[in-house]
Amino acid sequence: MRLSRYFLPLLKETPSEAQIVSHRLMLRAGMLRQEAAGIYAWLPLGHRVLRKIEEIVRQEMDRAGAVELLMPTLQLADLWRESGRYDDYGAEMLRITDRHERDLLYGPTNEEMITEIFRAYVRSYKALPLNLYHIQWKFRDEQRPRFGVMRGREFLMKDAYSFDLDEAAGKAAYNRMFVAYLRTFARMGLKAIPMQAESGPIGGELSHEFIVLAQTGESAVYLDRRILELPTPGEDVDYGGDLEPIVADWTGRYYAATEDVHDPERFAQTAETDRVTARGIEVGQTFFFGDKYSRPMKALVSGPDGVDRPVQMGSYGIGVSRLLGAIIEASHDDSGIIWPDAVAPFGVGLISLRPGEVAVDAACEEAYAALTALGKEPLYDDTDDRPGAKFAAMDLIGLPWQLIIGPRGLAEGTVELKRRATGERQIVPLAKALEIIGR
Amino acid sequence: MRLSRYFLPLLKETPSEAQIVSHRLMLRAGMLRQEAAGIYAWLPLGHRVLRKIEEIVRQEMDRAGAVELLMPTLQLADLWRESGRYDDYGAEMLRITDRHERDLLYGPTNEEMITEIFRAYVRSYKALPLNLYHIQWKFRDEQRPRFGVMRGREFLMKDAYSFDLDEAAGKAAYNRMFVAYLRTFARMGLKAIPMQAESGPIGGELSHEFIVLAQTGESAVYLDRRILELPTPGEDVDYGGDLEPIVADWTGRYYAATEDVHDPERFAQTAETDRVTARGIEVGQTFFFGDKYSRPMKALVSGPDGVDRPVQMGSYGIGVSRLLGAIIEASHDDSGIIWPDAVAPFGVGLISLRPGEVAVDAACEEAYAALTALGKEPLYDDTDDRPGAKFAAMDLIGLPWQLIIGPRGLAEGTVELKRRATGERQIVPLAKALEIIGR
Numbered sequence: 001m002r003l004s005r006y007f008l009p010l011l012k013e014t015p016s017e018a019q020i021v022s023h024r025l026m027l028r029a030g031m032l033r034q035e036a037a038g039i040y041a042w043l044p045l046g047h048r049v050l051r052k053i054e055e056i057v058r059q060e061m062d063r064a065g066a067v068e069l070l071m072p073t074l075q076l077a078d079l080w081r082e083s084g085r086y087d088d089y090g091a092e093m094l095r096i097t098d099r100h101e102r103d104l105l106y107g108p109t110n111e112e113m114i115t116e117i118f119r120a121y122v123r124s125y126k127a128l129p130l131n132l133y134h135i136q137w138k139f140r141d142e143q144r145p146r147f148g149v150m151r152g153r154e155f156l157m158k159d160a161y162s163f164d165l166d167e168a169a170g171k172a173a174y175n176r177m178f179v180a181y182l183r184t185f186a187r188m189g190l191k192a193i194p195m196q197a198e199s200g201p202i203g204g205e206l207s208h209e210f211i212v213l214a215q216t217g218e219s220a221v222y223l224d225r226r227i228l229e230l231p232t233p234g235e236d237v238d239y240g241g242d243l244e245p246i247v248a249d250w251t252g253r254y255y256a257a258t259e260d261v262h263d264p265e266r267f268a269q270t271a272e273t274d275r276v277t278a279r280g281i282e283v284g285q286t287f288f289f290g291d292k293y294s295r296p297m298k299a300l301v302s303g304p305d306g307v308d309r310p311v312q313m314g315s316y317g318i319g320v321s322r323l324l325g326a327i328i329e330a331s332h333d334d335s336g337i338i339w340p341d342a343v344a345p346f347g348v349g350l351i352s353l354r355p356g357e358v359a360v361d362a363a364c365e366e367a368y369a370a371l372t373a374l375g376k377e378p379l380y381d382d383t384d385d386r387p388g389a390k391f392a393a394m395d396l397i398g399l400p401w402q403l404i405i406g407p408r409g410l411a412e413g414t415v416e417l418k419r420r421a422t423g424e425r426q427i428v429p430l431a432k433a434l435e436i437i438g439r
Numbered sequence: 440m441r442l443s444r445y446f447l448p449l450l451k452e453t454p455s456e457a458q459i460v461s462h463r464l465m466l467r468a469g470m471l472r473q474e475a476a477g478i479y480a481w482l483p484l485g486h487r488v489l490r491k492i493e494e495i496v497r498q499e500m501d502r503a504g505a506v507e508l509l510m511p512t513l514q515l516a517d518l519w520r521e522s523g524r525y526d527d528y529g530a531e532m533l534r535i536t537d538r539h540e541r542d543l544l545y546g547p548t549n550e551e552m553i554t555e556i557f558r559a560y561v562r563s564y565k566a567l568p569l570n571l572y573h574i575q576w577k578f579r580d581e582q583r584p585r586f587g588v589m590r591g592r593e594f595l596m597k598d599a600y601s602f603d604l605d606e607a608a609g610k611a612a613y614n615r616m617f618v619a620y621l622r623t624f625a626r627m628g629l630k631a632i633p634m635q636a637e638s639g640p641i642g643g644e645l646s647h648e649f650i651v652l653a654q655t656g657e658s659a660v661y662l663d664r665r666i667l668e669l670p671t672p673g674e675d676v677d678y679g680g681d682l683e684p685i686v687a688d689w690t691g692r693y694y695a696a697t698e699d700v701h702d703p704e705r706f707a708q709t710a711e712t713d714r715v716t717a718r719g720i721e722v723g724q725t726f727f728f729g730d731k732y733s734r735p736m737k738a739l740v741s742g743p744d745g746v747d748r749p750v751q752m753g754s755y756g757i758g759v760s761r762l763l764g765a766i767i768e769a770s771h772d773d774s775g776i777i778w779p780d781a782v783a784p785f786g787v788g789l790i791s792l793r794p795g796e797v798a799v800d801a802a803c804e805e806a807y808a809a810l811t812a813l814g815k816e817p818l819y820d821d822t823d824d825r826p827g828a829k830f831a832a833m834d835l836i837g838l839p840w841q842l843i844i845g846p847r848g849l850a851e852g853t854v855e856l857k858r859r860a861t862g863e864r865q866i867v868p869l870a871k872a873l874e875i876i877g878r
Contacts, residue, residue, distance in 0.1 A: 007506050007571060009560035033556055035511055035518075036543065041556055042509040044571075050509070067446050070481040070489070072474055072593045073512060073576055074545075079474075091538045096545075099530045099580045104475065106513075106535075117472055117480055121448035132446060132483075137512055137576070141538045154511045 001346065003381045007044050010393055020216050022328035023148030025337050029397045031324075038145025038153030045397060046324065048345035050156065053323050054135055056187050056342065057158045064180035064239050066131040066160050071113050073137055077103035079112040082297050089201065092140045106139035111202065111293050111315055114161040118311065119299035125165045128301065128311075129173055133160030135320060149325045150218070150281070156321040162314040165303055167290065170312035174206065174288045175243040177316040179233050181210050181284050182250070184318065186232040188327060189340025192283055193227055195256045202315060204289025208251070209258055209282045214329040217279030222262050224254035224270045258282075281326045288314040337398030338421050347376035348437060349394040353406030355382050363405050363415070367430060371403075374438045378403075395420065401437050405430075440785065442820045446483050449832055459655050461767035462587030464776050468836045470763075477584025477592030484836060485763065487784035489595065492762050493574055495626050495781065496597045503619035503678050505570040505599050510552050512576055516542035518551040521736050528640065531579045545578035550641065550732050550754055553600040557750065558738035564604045567740065567750075568612055572599030574759060588764045589657070589720070595760040601753040604742055606729065609751035613645065613727045614682040616755040618672050620649050620723050621689070623757065625671040627766060628779025631722055632666055634695045641754060643728025647690070648697055648721045653768040656718030661701050663693035663709045697721075720765045727753040776837030777860050786815035787876060788833040792826050792845030802844050802854070806869060810842075813877045817842075834859065840876050844869075 009030040017034070018024040026032040031046030042050055058068065074096065080086035086093075086105075094106040107113070114132060122130070135158045145153050162173035178194065185192035190212050197209040211221055233246055255270050257263065258280070267275065291310035293299070300308040319326075331338045339345070348371050354360045364380065371378040379399065381390050387406075394402050404416040409427065417426045417433040426436070448469040456473070457463040465471040470485030481489055497507065513535065519525035525532075525544075533545040546552070553571060561569070574597045584592050601612035617633065624631035629651050636648040650660055672685055694709050696702065697719070706714065730749035732738070739747040758765075770777045778784070787810050793799045803819065810817040818838060820829050826845075833841050843855040848866065856865045856872040865875070 005504060005506075007508070007560075007566075007569060030560075033559065035552060035555075036513065036515045036541070037539075039511045039513055041511060041552065043556075044506050044508045047507055047509045047573075065444060067444075067483050068486055069446070069483045070486045072478045072480060074475065074478055074578070074593055076475045094535065094537060096533065096535050098533060099582070100476075102475070113474060113480065116474075117482075120472065121446075121469075127446075130446060134486075139513070143538070154513055 001379050003379060004383050020147050021332060022325040025328055025332060026148055029337060038142055040152060045345050049324055049343055052343045054320050057184055057318055057320060060180045060184040061133050061160060064176045066133045069132055070134045070136060071110050073106055074104045075107045075113055077105055079116055083112050083293050094139045094141045108138055108140045110159055115293045115297045115299050118163055125301050125303050128163055128165050129169055130163040131160055131173060133158060149321045158318040158320055160316040164312045167312055170288055170314060174314050175247045176239050177286055178247050179237055179243050182232050188343050190330060193223060193256050194250050195258050196261050197258055198260050199287050202287045203292040204287045206288040208286050210284040211280035212283050212326045212330055213278050214281050215279055216329050217281045220259040221278055221280040222267050223256040223276050225274045225276045227254040227256050283323055283326050284318040286316045336396035339398045341400045344400050346379035346399050348378045348401040348403055349399040350378045350380040351390050351402060351404045352382055353387050355384060357407055359410050360405060360407055363410055367403060370434050376437060403433055440818050442818060443822050459586050460771060461764040464767055464771060465587055468776060477581055479591060484784050488763055488782055491782045493759050496623055496757055496759060499619045499623040500572050500599060503615045505572045508571055509573045509575060510549050512545055513543045514546045514552055516544055518555055522551050522732050533578045533580045547577055547579045549598055554732045554736045554738050557602055564740050564742050567602055567604050568608055569602040570599055570612060572597060588760045597757040597759055599755040603751045606751055609727055609753060613753050614686045615678050616725055617686050618676055618682050621671050627782050629769060632662060632695050633689050634697050635700050636697055637699050638726050641726045642731040643726045645727040647725050649723040650719035651722050651765045651769055652717050653720050654718060655768050656720045659698040660717050660719040661706050662695040662715050663713045664715045665713055666693040666695050722762055722765050723757040725755045775835035778837045780839045783839050785818035785838050787817045787840040787842055788838040789817045789819040790829050790841060790843045791821055794821050796846055798849050799844055799846055802849055806842060809873050815876060842872055
């Protein structure tokens with residue numbers, strides 16, 4: 001993409017409305033614009049990151065055997081009356097009346113609707129195990145929306161729902177999602193720690209929150225530091241096999257809990273030198289709630305014995321839009337964002353120091369074509385801005401590499417390559433720079 | 440994808456609620472489930488087609504120089520009060536009140552919001568031309584939703600917005616979208632004819648509807664049959680050049696109009712043998728409306744002369760979810776859907792006639808791996824259903840190819856390859872079948 005044809009409205013001033021660093025940086029980097037309290041437009045740069053994160057989530061869901069569908073944003077209130085949650089949900093549910101005076105709501109989550117879909121089509125254990133997920137906009141009418149995408153009202157969530165014949169199979173389905181979550185967050189450059197959690201309005205006994213550690217986290221967390229060194233399951237993890245040993249490693253060996261369920265006595269059993277008290281950001285949560293929805297909503301399946309029973313369910317959420325904020329909280333410096341390679345909006349910032357000068361233009365075009373062919377999605381700053389402004393802008397938007405081409409270097413046959421994360425600079429021939437980026 | 444691990448709930452009965460063939464087939468093929476009047480869940484097969492269509496739309500928008508962002512589904516009513524459309528829009532606008540009694544609405548279109556975004560950041564002609572688009576769910580509270588995705592209430596729309604300094608540049612932007620639309624629909628296997636149209640509540644003088652001809656179309660259309668033979672602009676069309684000759688070919692040479700603007704006197708000037716009266720389905724509409732929004736909303740840009748003036752705008756919609764219905768209306772037979780290759784949910788239906796028999800399983804696995812490697816996205820029917828049911832299911836869901844593997848053929852070293860569109864069958868060795876599919 002050529003910057004002269006792109007839409008990247010950077011802000012020079014730090015917006016006063018933004019209280020946390022991710023919100024400030026997203027506004028300054030031209031990623032986001034508030035359209036109403038807690039409701040945002042995703043400007044082109046922000047939208048690109050959102051799509052990258054969404055695609056990683058999708059790939060890991062698919063790998064774990066989940067099947068994608070797409071439920072609508074609006075739901076019938078009657079569906080929530082069936083489960084008993086319509087009255088319980090409170091003021092966070094955005095209730096809507098249509099022109100025919102029917103009660104609708106903007107879905108904050110989809111347990112009821114997916115149960116309705118399941119019961120409409122599935123009658124037999126032979127269709128199980130089944131895991132259906134979607135990535136769709138949700139709405140929660142927060143009393144006090146703030147912190148940008150971290151606590152917005154309209155937000156993008158991935159929610160998956162597992163259906164199994166009995167509790168043991170349900171727990172195996174839970175484990176598949178648990179492992180998929182470890183992989184998903186690791187691919188985004190995050191260390192997300194699963195922690196015991198209360199299940200709240202979703203329900204059930206078994207629940208984990210996946211927490212990214214950050215000083216600006218919304219809640220206190222307590223953990224054994226050794227959990228930070230556990231290995232992430234690889235791409236070759238066998239989702240058809242027994243995943244309990246992996247889950248047990250992450251949940252049973254070391255203490256890790258949010259403040260809601262923190263148990264100081266158990267924490268005290270961890271050696272003092274391993275005890276970590278920190279703050280964390282929740283980026284996902286898993287629930288196993290058995291027949292909480294299937295029983296009142298009569299989603300029954302017959303087993304091999306011919307007897308009908310309520311299907312055993314779990315649900316598994318990832319805050320896709322919130323992840324942008326969490327990643328920035330975990331990866332930035334005073335100059336701006338530092339995107340992990342896997343979610344960067346563009347792979348390389350290509351900076352021309354002298355647009356209009358024939359040799360510089362030619363070298364930039366050559367680099368642009370080569371980077372595009374490498375699949376590195378360059379953002380080519382071909383504008384007339386002064387070099388200092390270009391450098392600051394690239395640092396702010398945080399692309400992993402900066403490739404800087406100017407007349408002086410070219411006279412000596414070199415370009416400058418900068419790695420954003422480390423600040424390391426190399427003066428090398430263009431071919432060498434392309435080779436390094438392509439590694 | 441293995442069918443045994445997929446979620447494809449086919450219906451044997453034709454649902455009585457469905458009045459038109461695309462709606463019937465989408466329900467029977469397990470693509471769609473109604474969750475409320477005009478509000479649908481996209482089951483996995485339907486979701487896959489939706490994503491393919493969305494991706495073609497995205498590619499052609501990007502090729503034409505438009506930049507993607509994403510605006511939220513909910514909007515502030517105050518924004519629509521600025522343009523004067525809040526009161527005008529009528530009962531089709533879904534009006535919402537949040538917990539703080541603020542007036543919101545579920546966006547039916549985004550002229551106001553994009554104008555607000557533009558004016559917040561752009562002040563100078565140097566940032567022009569600019570075209571911003573998004574692909575997002577919209578809501579129109581139809582009095583009587585029906586015909587499935589053809590007239591739903593919650594629907595997926597691509598809407599692009601062009602910003603230019605003067606009318607001439609605005610018309611050039613309009614032409615780029617016009618050409619992109621010709622390409623977009625052609626890539627989906629559709630012949631969409633641009634026709635003069637009224638601009639309705641969007642406004643402006645210049646507007647075209649892109650109409651797919653189908654017996655079940657919602658409105659009468661009148662055209663010169665020679666327009667059906669005009670060539671679609673190729674992938675190498677120069678969006679930086681003058682596109683007026685292409686647009687003139689499609690709009691000036693031959694008569695084509697919807698009933699709203701039909702002029703029988705002009706139509707009578709077409710030779711009688713070239714006059715076609717038909718029915719059509721609108722799949723897109725383009726508008727140039729100048730300063731209709733920029734003037735009341737004060738979206739001003741300064742020109743090279745330093746003088747501020749309201750930016751010249753156009754908007755360009757494509758009904759992404761509606762396109763599924765339009766494609767099926769245009770491409771089906773008594774047995775089911777016939778997907779054009781470019782939008783098919785899977786490329787090949789791989790049918791095992793004897794799951795569990797070693798040689799058949801081995802050949803199917805070999806074919807499955809080879810088709811996957813070819814990027815043909817096979818759907819592998821590995822279930823225990825009887826062959827007749829498998830054939831009927833594959834015809835119903837309409838994948839372009841069926842590759843049928845059974846013990847009798849294998850004994851002779853052959854498999855059966857069927858092309859869904861023509862019904863043509865070939866008995867060939869597996870390697871030959873793969874070669875034909877891969878062409």
